[in-house]
Amino acid sequence: MHIDWAALGSVFGVSLVVTVVLVGLFVLGVIGLSKRETATASGGSAALATAGAYACFAACVAAVAYGIYLIVA
């Protein structure tokens, strides 16, 4: 009987890393937006936090696009 442990291992590794990185990026994005909110509430601006947030979300959108590409391909 041939069990493809390598494939199973790589599924485990890839899933773990991708999930944690993706969720991490997303949370950073949420943190950025939240900074902007508190900043605008107190009259300041948070251009850096906003830009960072959008960069994080853009990376997440790219990951989703890659996911769709995997489904179609």
Place this chain on the structure above:
Amino acid sequence: MESFSLILAIVVITALAFDFTNGFHDTANAMATTISTGAMKPKAAVAMSAVLNLVGAFLSIEVANTISKGLVDESGIQPEVIFAALVGAILWNLLTWLVGLPSSSSHALMGGLIGATVASAGMGAVHGDVLVTKVLIPAVAAPVVAGVAAMLATRLTYKLGEHTTEKASSKGYRAGQIASAGLVSLAHGTNDAQKTMGIITLALVAGGSLAPDSDPPVWVILSAGLAIAAGTYLGGWRIIRTMGKGLTDLQPQQGFAAQTSAATVILASSHLGFSLSTTHSVSGAVMGAGLGRKGGVVRWSTATRMFVAWGLTLPAAALVAALAEWVTAFGTWGTALVAVFLVASSAAIWVVSRREVVDHTNVNDTDEPAGATEPAGVVTQAVAAVTPPPAGTLTDDLAVTIPAQPDSSSAPAAPAGSTSSSAVV
């Protein structure tokens, strides 16, 4: 399509019926977390999932082309065998839906195929090692992989996101959940609708109305896509409730981490050539997310019942399918008997389900203290209700209920209950 025999027509209809049950059985995979955390309204969530399932059905035919190869010897397969396999799979799907347990539709289908093949061609026709590598190991690995990923992701979310404002986080996690749920729906459409396409194509080849090695015809792709979308839109609310509320209490952060982990595992596994069951991945992810939050609990009693259902899926579907195959082997009347039995028990399960209706209005209600003991009663009720039909009402409801199936798929939300229930009791 000249030689389109009656048995072939029955197989195609049964396959579409399976596709339909597959749709509403697996709605929970994509939408349970989204619905239970309130990221989307229940109706909107199932509608979105249905559309994405339909779209997914048209994206590729790769799975359909490989479905028949590997697990059983396809050379000697007959339409009756496929029919018997589908009977086993459908009944198991309906039974697990009745008791609200998520279980793998693919395992039910594989179990059905194995049981029917063994009954018709003997043990030798099943490849045991394929069974272990394609069924058993993935069944154990999927929830572990998805669960660990979801748990770590949940921890990270709470640790990093401690000081975010309420508004930003609720808006953010809502969008994130919808995106990952959409991905799961799309992947489900490509995978599971194609399984039905593969089955129908296999039956058409076996019945001689399609040349071997043909791609699925357009009408097959279209009808399979529509059947799974209709099933999805109907919504398996009982299973959604178990997955979204029964296993653990999910907050938006957890829902997002769970759904993202599940989507990643599903895509990574199918892409890296070690396919894992969607249902198992999502259930594992939900439990992992439950464990990842401080103070979060997993209701192990519900989880245990779910694990038992997973273990039973393949043998139970195989047993029913083997019996069905044994009866169909008696000839045309045997096939008719099995068809009547399928329709009658499906109707009976549906009637039992009406005793305690779960739909989009009460999907998020939980009365867990009561709920922990109640489902056990439902199981016995279900068993009690499913067994009678072969003895009692075998003869006269074939004419009534066969139109009832396409009926319920085209008008899913309609409370069309009272008409067919009277036919069974």
